Each structure stands twice: as structure tokens, then as C-alpha cells.
Amino acid sequence: MPLTSVTKDAATLTLTVVGDYPVPQQRLWDAFADPRQLERFWGPPAYPATFTRHDFTVGGRAEYFLALPEGQKWRGCWKFTAVNPISSFAACDGDDNAEDENMPASMTFAFETTPAGSRATIVTHFSSVEAMEQTIPGMEEGLRAAMPQLDAVLAVPRTLAGYA
Secondary structure, three states, rough: OOEEEEEEEEOOOOOEEEEEEEEHHHHHHHHHOOOOHHOOOOOOOOOEEEEEEEOOOOOEEEEEEEEOOOOEEEEEEEEEEEEEEEOOEEEEOOOHHHOOOOOOOOOEEEEEEEEEEEEEEEEEOOOOOHHHHHHHHHHHHHHHHHHHHHHHHOOHHHHOOOOO
């Protein structure tokens, strides 16, 4: 199912993305916790993601790149600041983009059960209104293109996705 909402809030310097999915909360969590599943939907179709590291523990790092059509790579990195299995995780921008003050300062991912399945809420925190204004247009476009790919990932039963 496509994203339920995308909300920009300059007062709190956040971009909040909500998606509702017809799967149990555990299955939704698993898609974000497993780098092989995550890379199938984290990048937009024209810019597929590859995770080269995914140490999903507090203090651990996830490193990835988006393959650009021209053969270049855009690199991203998260440092996990919280990991609460099945319910949430948080990350701050890793070192790779530290020189870019327009990059998001941090992101929180929350997962909850709903009557129809489960919900993912992703909140991106920015350091300034200027950073939001510079980053959100491309980020929102990318998320709107990337996140619908999650439906195909979730359609694969947990047992077939690579683990029991």
C-alpha cells in the first residue's frame, strides 16, 4: 500500500512519513532489520540501494550506497542510537555525509500493530529550516518512489524471506 501520509513541520524541523501495511508488526520490522530486504525498497527504483554493512545494534553502523544511473554512487551511513526489537530504532547520520549540513540530523523508525496489520512511522529530524528546505524536495520524491516497493518485499512470507 502506498504511503499513508507525508508531513513536513518546520516548527519541529521534521519530516514524518507514515505507511500502513497488511502484515503483522513482526513482518514489517523484519523488512527493516534485514539488509537484504531493506535494500529492495530503501532506494527509489532508478537508484537501487546496496547495504555494505548493517550492524543493527546500539552503536553499530549501517553503510549503503544508491547506484545512480550514470554509474556514480551516493553513499549514506547511519549510526544506530537505539534498537528496540519489533517496536523502534533510531539512527543519526554517520560520518560519510557529516560535511553536508543539509543532511538529516537523525531518523526514528517506529512500528506498531493496527487493526488492519501494522504501521511504520519514520520521522526525519533536521538541524535547521534551511536544511529542511534544501533536502525535503528530493527526499520526499525519493521516499514516495522507494517506499511503495516495500509492498513486494512484504508479500514474501517471513519463512521465504531468508529466515524462520
